[in-house]
Structure formats: structure tokens, C-alpha cells
Amino acid sequence: MLEASLTAMTYDAARLAPMANAIRALSMDAVQAANSGHPGMPMGMADVAAALFANHLKFDPSRPDWADRDRFVLSAGHGSMLIYSLLHLTGYQRPTMEDIRNFRQLGSPCAGHPENFLLEGVECTTGPLGQGLAMAVGMAMAERHLNAVFGDDLVDHRTWVVAGDGCLMEGINHEAIGLAGHLHLGGLNVLWDDNRITIDGSTDLSTSEDIKARYEATGWHVCECAGHDFDDIERALEEAKNTARPSLIACRTVIGKGAPTKQGTSATHGAPLGPDEIVGAREALGWHADPFEIPAAILSDWRDIAARGQEASGAWAARLDASPHRAEFQRRMAGDLPQTDALNEHIAELIQNPQNVASRKASEIALAAINPAIPETIGGSADLTGSNNTKAGEIGAFTADDYAGRYVYYGIREFGMSAAMNGLALHGGVIPYGGTFLVFTDYARGAIRLSALQETRVIYVMTHDSIGLGEDGPTHQPIEHLASLRAMPNILVMRPGDAVETAECWQIALEQKDRPTILALSRQNLPQYRLEAAPGNLSARGGYRVKSADAARKVAILATGSEVGLALESAKALEDQGIGTDVVSMVCTELFDEQDEAYRADILADNALLVSLEAGSTFGWQRYTGPNGLNIGIDRFGASAPGKDLFSHFGFTPEAIVSQIQNKLNA
Numbered sequence: 001m002l003e004a005s006l007t008a009m010t011y012d013a014a015r016l017a018p019m020a021n022a023i024r025a026l027s028m029d030a031v032q033a034a035n036s037g038h039p040g041m042p043m044g045m046a047d048v049a050a051a052l053f054a055n056h057l058k059f060d061p062s063r064p065d066w067a068d069r070d071r072f073v074l075s076a077g078h079g080s081m082l083i084y085s086l087l088h089l090t091g092y093q094r095p096t097m098e099d100i101r102n103f104r105q106l107g108s109p110c111a112g113h114p115e116n117f118l119l120e121g122v123e124c125t126t127g128p129l130g131q132g133l134a135m136a137v138g139m140a141m142a143e144r145h146l147n148a149v150f151g152d153d154l155v156d157h158r159t160w161v162v163a164g165d166g167c168l169m170e171g172i173n174h175e176a177i178g179l180a181g182h183l184h185l186g187g188l189n190v191l192w193d194d195n196r197i198t199i200d201g202s203t204d205l206s207t208s209e210d211i212k213a214r215y216e217a218t219g220w221h222v223c224e225c226a227g228h229d230f231d232d233i234e235r236a237l238e239e240a241k242n243t244a245r246p247s248l249i250a251c252r253t254v255i256g257k258g259a260p261t262k263q264g265t266s267a268t269h270g271a272p273l274g275p276d277e278i279v280g281a282r283e284a285l286g287w288h289a290d291p292f293e294i295p296a297a298i299l300s301d302w303r304d305i306a307a308r309g310q311e312a313s314g315a316w317a318a319r320l321d322a323s324p325h326r327a328e329f330q331r332r333m334a335g336d337l338p339q340t341d342a343l344n345e346h347i348a349e350l351i352q353n354p355q356n357v358a359s360r361k362a363s364e365i366a367l368a369a370i371n372p373a374i375p376e377t378i379g380g381s382a383d384l385t386g387s388n389n390t391k392a393g394e395i396g397a398f399t400a401d402d403y404a405g406r407y408v409y410y411g412i413r414e415f416g417m418s419a420a421m422n423g424l425a426l427h428g429g430v431i432p433y434g435g436t437f438l439v440f441t442d443y444a445r446g447a448i449r450l451s452a453l454q455e456t457r458v459i460y461v462m463t464h465d466s467i468g469l470g471e472d473g474p475t476h477q478p479i480e481h482l483a484s485l486r487a488m489p490n491i492l493v494m495r496p497g498d499a500v501e502t503a504e505c506w507q508i509a510l511e512q513k514d515r516p517t518i519l520a521l522s523r524q525n526l527p528q529y530r531l532e533a534a535p536g537n538l539s540a541r542g543g544y545r546v547k548s549a550d551a552a553r554k555v556a557i558l559a560t561g562s563e564v565g566l567a568l569e570s571a572k573a574l575e576d577q578g579i580g581t582d583v584v585s586m587v588c589t590e591l592f593d594e595q596d597e598a599y600r601a602d603i604l605a606d607n608a609l610l611v612s613l614e615a616g617s618t619f620g621w622q623r624y625t626g627p628n629g630l631n632i633g634i635d636r637f638g639a640s641a642p643g644k645d646l647f648s649h650f651g652f653t654p655e656a657i658v659s660q661i662q663n664k665l666n667a
Contacts (some may be wrong), residue, residue: 078164124136137176142429161189186602221247223250225249258281390461422456454658464523549580574658609664
């Protein structure tokens with residue numbers, strides 16, 4: 001019914017042309033005022049964007065969080081004035097015209113690249129090219145999954161992407177479109193701004209590939225249109241909507257369309273047009289309004305689109321009210337967890353029946369409790385399911401034949417997986433987690449950073465977290481990874497040391513609505529040292545005493561993960577010599593840093609030698625141990641050998657640790 005209504009009210013070329021020129025005017029004026037930005041892309045794609053918003057996009061500016069809205073992703077985020085113009089013209093509360101006047105200035109939500117946390121209507125943060133399209137794949141996956149669970153009445157929308165040549169050149173594009181084609185995500189439509197210009201000049205300088213053939217080879221539907229012919233644009237959009245495969249629409253455009261001497265050249269890509277060129281563009285476009293002013297009739301046409309969206313969202317709200325799934329659907333979309341004691345019961349069982357298992361196995365056991373109790377989790381792995389232990393709780397595969405499945409076989413696509421998980425989380429209604437080896441966060445780091453920046457609840461299950469993985473050798477053994485990931489803002493890096501801590505870390509990760517989590521998990525078995533029930537989640541303090549000194553305290557060992565058990569063995573040897581030793585499990589430095597000063601001061605006792613113990617880089621531990629502390633770690637690459645041999649070789653034995661501590665105490 002909605003589609004029929006939209007078709008009946010199609011805006012024609014005569015109406016769309018001045019609407020598109022409003023985008024061009026705002027874009028060139030805002031970039032000029034900022035003396036910074038990218039006017040070429042929004043001016044070139046203005047016609048396509050106007051046609052899309054006027055005749056096809058399902059949205060309601062008065063209800064920007066409408067769950068069944070179409071998702072619009074500006075993957076070519078450098079052309080941010082395109083989306084800022086569209087949001088303002090269609091009547092979103094912000095950006096105001098004053099916001100646009102202050103484009104790229106401190107305090108304006110119109111940042112250089114679109115930020116999802118600054119403006120409603122910006123579905124995801126874009127700018128790192130290729131990631132917007134890859135996140136859109138995740139959004140389309142979420143739509144299909146929720147449609148399979150809740151039906152067409154509540155979930156039936158599309159995902160639209162504007163992507164440039166750079167988005168299609170980036171390596172992540174290969175990963176993302178391969179996954180989308182394999183999953184037959186027919187609601188995903190990519191509008192390629194085929195202007196054949198990059199910052200350096202013509203695309204002929206750097207590429208000669210047949211992009212359309214590449215997309216076709218991955219199972220996409222491909223069509224093209226003249227990007228400044230409204231009838232042809234309309235034809236292509238309709239064609240894309242009526243296929244069961246994801247679609248690439250090659251929109252042949254002129255970058256900087258309307259700029260009399262610079263259009264079609266790289267001069268419009270990343271710099272203001274200049275006052276004289278803007279005067280000429282206004283003349284060429286027949287645009288006579290002052291800067292930052294939109295003629296009333298044109299603005300009225302834009303606002304009429306929003307009124308149609310209100311009708312559609314109102315009809316959807318009525319269906320939601322009548323649905324027996326209303327409460328569950330609203331809970332999931334709000335990101336609230338269901339009421340369940342599954343994890344607490346699991347921890348109680350571990351106390352009764354300890355499990356001396358690898359933390360990756362402990363994670364699997366925890367997931368066996370989590371997934372049946374929290375139906376919105378969607379797991380996956382980048383072709384390491386049997387190693388990451390991420391498929392548990394009898395969840396089925398998410399496939400083109402069964403979108404109700406909750407486990408994604410991402411293939412060897414670490415970056416694509418991570419970006420898709422961002423899209424899944426941003427869409428809402430699902431909680432994604434996915435696994436690979438910790439060392440391969442190097443492949444995924446760009447998406448992990450956007451998880452943190454966008455404040456998404458994405459859970460990274462990163463196993464094989466140290467030299468303890470053994471024979472695969474230094475290419476697979478993380479050294480600097482924990483330190484570098486801890487340096488990233490707004491992300492929890494958690495390295496549990498036993499099965500109880502692993503369950504606690506899962507509980508914490510699931511509760512984080514506004515930040516991602518990395519679970520760094522061992523390949524090798526670990527002793528369970530948490531053998532008594534605790535009054536709460538001890539790991540939530542970030543660091544806590546696993547053992548308090550028996551004799552007068554002289555040493556406090558701050559250990560993580562597999563080294564906590566080693567610290568306990570070392571502490572016993574020290575206590576036998578009359579050296580009182582605390583052992584602190586520093587599960588998560590970020591959470592520890594959030595504790596009050598008195599708690600941190602108590603843990604980091606000033607009457608003791610502070611020793612950090614981690615089978616990785618020592619970088620960063622000095623902030624806790626101080627300049628007079630002792631940092632035991634590995635500041636070189638690993639080697640290929642059995643894990644136990646490597647721990648001995650690199651000094652991770654009670655004897656070697658005790659010797660270092662004694663030497664430091666006696667120095």
C-alpha cells in the first residue's frame with residue numbers, strides 16, 4: 001500500500017530540478033563559508049538524491065527513530081553536505097540553517113564527515129571510504145532477520161547507499177559485496193556516483209577494472225542511468241527495487257554539476273569553488289536566492305515529502321499497536337535486555353563444578369546459556385568457528401534460505417565482518433558478536449575504531465590471545481595488540497583469566513549499550529581460581545584482588561588472562577619466603593580507570609612493589625606500576641613452538657617471575 005501511494009505521487013523532472021538545485025546551492029555555499037570541504041559530490045549527486053528522497057525513500061523526519069524507515073547511508077561521507085542538505089530540506093529538527101552556516105565549525109552538528117551521534121537521520125558515521133557500504137550490508141542483514149522474526153507488518157524496508165569511486169576501490173568493498181551477494185540481500189541498493197574523478201584526477205590514473213562486471217560476478221543485479229536525467233534515474237531506481245538481488249546502480253554523473261569552469265574536474269572534489277565560480281554556478285543553475293536561503297515554493301515541495309512519510313509511519317504505528325509482538329519488538333529495538341538469570345545461574349554452576357578450560361571454551365559454555373535466553377544475539381566468525389567457539393546454544397545459520405538464523409558464516413572477511421556487525425548494531429533490534437584471532441584485529445581495526453566512535457554494542461570474540469597459541473608462530477601471536485586496542489577511546493578490552501571471569505565479561509559486554517567490547521580469550525586451558533560465590537560481578541570493577549597478601553604486603557602482581565593463574569603460583573612461592581603478595585586480576589583497564597580514586601588507590605597499594613604480568617607488550621603498564629615498578633611482558637615478536645615451551649622460553653614461569661621480583665626488591 002505504501003509503494004502504491006508513493007508511485008501515485010511521483011515528483012516529475014520539472015519539480016525535482018529546482019529541488020536538486022537547492023542541494024547544490026547549500027553545498028557550495030556551506031563549503032565556501034567554511035573554506036573547507038567537498039562540494040563536487042553533493043552537486044553531482046543532487047539529482048539522484050532528490051529523486052530518491054522524493055519518490056522512493058520511506059522516512060519520517062518527525063519520527064527519526066521509526067523502526068521501519070528505510071536506511072540511507074552516505075558511504076561517500078566526504079560529500080557530507082549532501083545529507084546535511086537533505087535533512088534540513090525535508091524538515092528534520094536539525095541541522096538548522098544556522099548549523100549549515102557553521103559547517104565544519106566547532107559546536108556545529110554538521111561535521112566534516114557525518115557523525116551518527118550528532119544528528120538524527122545520519123544512520124552511521126562515514127568518511128573512511130568503503131565502510132559505509134559495508135555497514136549497510138549489516139543493516140540489510142538486520143532487516144531481513146527481523147522481518148523473518150516479526151513479519152512484513154513490522155519490518156519491511158530497504159537500505160539505500162550513495163557510494164563513490166573510492167568506496168568501490170577500497171578492499172573492504174570486495175568483502176562486503178561478496179557477503180551481500182551470497183546472502184541475496186535484495187533490499188540493499190547502492191547508488192554509485194560514477195563521476196570518474198578522484199582527488200588526484202581522472203580515475204584512469206589509478207584503475208581500469210570493470211566494476212559492473214565485478215559486482216555481477218558476486219551475484220548483484222547491476223544497472224545504470226544517466227545521473228542528470230530524472231526519467232532515467234526513475235527507471236533505474238524502480239528496476240533496482242524489483243529484483244531479489246542486491247543492486248548496484250551506476251549513476252553517470254558530472255562532479256560539481258553546475259560549476260561553469262570546474263565541473264567534471266578534480267578541482268571541485270576537495271576544495272571550495274571560490275566566489276567567482278559560485279556566481280557563475282548560480283547563473284548556470286538559474287538560482288537567484290541569497291546564500292543559505294531557500295525559496296518558499298521549493299522548500300514546500302521538500303516538506304511535502306516529509307508529510308507523506310508521516311502517513312506511512314502513522315499506519316505502521318497502528319499495525320504495531322495491534323500486533324501481539326509489540327512488547328518484544330519494542331524491547332529489542334530499544335536495546336533493552338530481557339529479564340533473565342541465565343548467566344547468574346551459569347556462574348553458580350561453575351562455582352559448584354569448576355571448569356579448567358581455555359577461556360575460548362569458557363566463552364562457548366557461556367554462550368550456550370546466553371543465546372537461548374537472549375534471542376536478539378546474532379553470532380558469527382570469520383571462518384574460525386571451531387577455533388573461536390562462537391556457535392553455541394543451538395542457533396542455526398543465517399542464510400539466504402533462512403534469515404531467521406542467528407549465526408553468520410562471514411568467510412575470511414575480518415574487516416567486512418566487523419563493519420557488518422556495526423551495521424547490524426546500528427540498525428537496532430539485534431546484538432552482534434563475531435570472532436577471529438586477536439592478531440587479526442589488524443585486519444578489522446578500521447571497523448573496530450568506528451564501533452567505538454559510533455557507540456555501538458558490538459562484541460568482538462578474539463581468541464588465541466598470546467604466545468600461548470603455540471606453533472602457528474609470530475605471525476599469529478599477538479604482542480602489541482592489547483596495548484594498541486586499549487589506547488582506543490570508548491572500547492572495553494577484557495581479558496578474563498578463568499571461566500567465571502569469562503562469564504562475567506560476557507555479562508558486562510551485553511550490558512554496554514553505547515560501546516563495543518573486545519573479549520581476548522586463550523587457546524590454552526586455564527585453571528579456575530574463582531571458587532566461591534561473589535556478591536556481584538567482580539570483573540565489573542576492572543581490576544580486583546583475587547588474593548590478598550597473607551604476610552605483610554610487599555608485592556602486588558597485576559595480571560591479566562592466562563597470567564593470573566601464573567601470578568597465583570608465583571604469589572604462593574613468594575609467601576613461602578615471607579613476602580606478602582596480592583594478586584590482582586586486571587580484567588579490563590578501562591573499567592578499572594572508571595572506579596573511584598579510593599578504590600584504585602587501595603588496589604594499587606603504595607606500600608608494595610607493583611608488578612604487571614601479561615604475555616604481551618609492556619607498553620602502558622607503567623601508568624599503574626609507576627616508574628619504580630616492575631613490568632613483565634614480551635617486547636619482541638614470538639616464535640614457533642608449543643605454547644608451554646614458549647612460556648618457559650620467554651620467562652613466564654613461577655621460578656622466573658619470582659626471581660625477577662626478588663631482584664627488584666633487593667635492588
